[in-house]
Amino acid sequence: LTTDHQYPRRAFTSTCDTSAATALAARAVTELWSDYPHLWPETIRALFVSSARWTDQMRSHLPANPAKGDYAILFKRYGYGVPDLDRARRSASNALTLIVQDTIKPYRKAGRSSAQHVHNEMKVFKLPWPVEELRKLGAAPVRLRVALSTFIEPNPSEPARGSKFGYASHNLRFKLNRPNEGEAAFLARISKAAQKPIGPIVEEDDNWIFGRNRRDVGSLHIDELECAASDLARRNLLAVHPVTGWWKTKLVADPQNLVARFALIVEIDAGETEADLYAEVQSKIELLNMIQNVV
DSSP states (O other): OEEOTTTTTSOEEOOOHHHHHHHHHHHHHHHHHHHOTTSOHHHHHHHHHHTOBOOHHHHTTSOSSOOHHHHHHHHHHHTTOBOOHHHHHOOBTTEEEEEEEEEEOOEEOOSSOOSBOEEOOOEEEEOOOOHHHHHHHTTOEEEEEEEEEEOOOBOOOGGGTTOTTTSBSOEEEEEEOOTTOOHHHHHHHHHHHHHOOSSOOOOOSSOBSSOHHHHSSSSEEEEEEEEEHHHHTTOOEEEEEEEOOGGGBTTOSOGGGOOEEEEEEEEEEOTTSOOOHHHHHHHHHHHHHHHHHHO
16 A cells, blocks of 8 residues: 555555565665664675565465576566575574674786686685584484675676676686595585686586576576585585676776675575474584684
């Protein structure tokens, strides 16, 4: 319900679709940012969008055993679903949210004559997983949801429009280590993937809902996987790495001076299973803070 433009002849009228949704989303984002004014815009965007879930009615369009392509169709129809401001605001005992705000220098000059600059760095995070609690849950299913948010600078060149790697100043991706994959093997796999972002994309075999084809589009990447809690306990390495962007081209003189901000949101949800995931993570973070203060 909203005011009518023909007031006072007609006081009220109704509004719907994107017009109403835009106003509601703006209000919710404003409330979220007022609760956490120290967070970056990249973080607020990721928290709000990642809080969305498909309703049962939306999920009724999925087949009994949905594949990644089925989720892609659902995404085209409903996006990520209905946002939940309460979920975006707070963690719970059986569902926790970790927030990372960081910067990255995606590219640097090549050491030899080259048509492009080269990748400069990646960020690898050892997440303070609630390992003991996850091990207690054993084979019980848990959901992991990851959101990576960054703001790009569009390429002012006209031919760059419509180019996945030519329009954005930088492109970032996230990767999670697999069960029993050590840090050295994980970093080797990520380095190889970062060098060849263009070409045939092989779907990952670790139960991500969307997978790379749907996830690695735009500057806000969200995906979710469901696995056994005991498996997730062994998957605590999360990497953020760059792939090609127009900052990597020779049009940029000193790419090593260009810094990109990003926000990483990691959520673990045990659903209806009773688990105190939050307490264990909180104690680990408090210990890390104590160590940093001593150093």
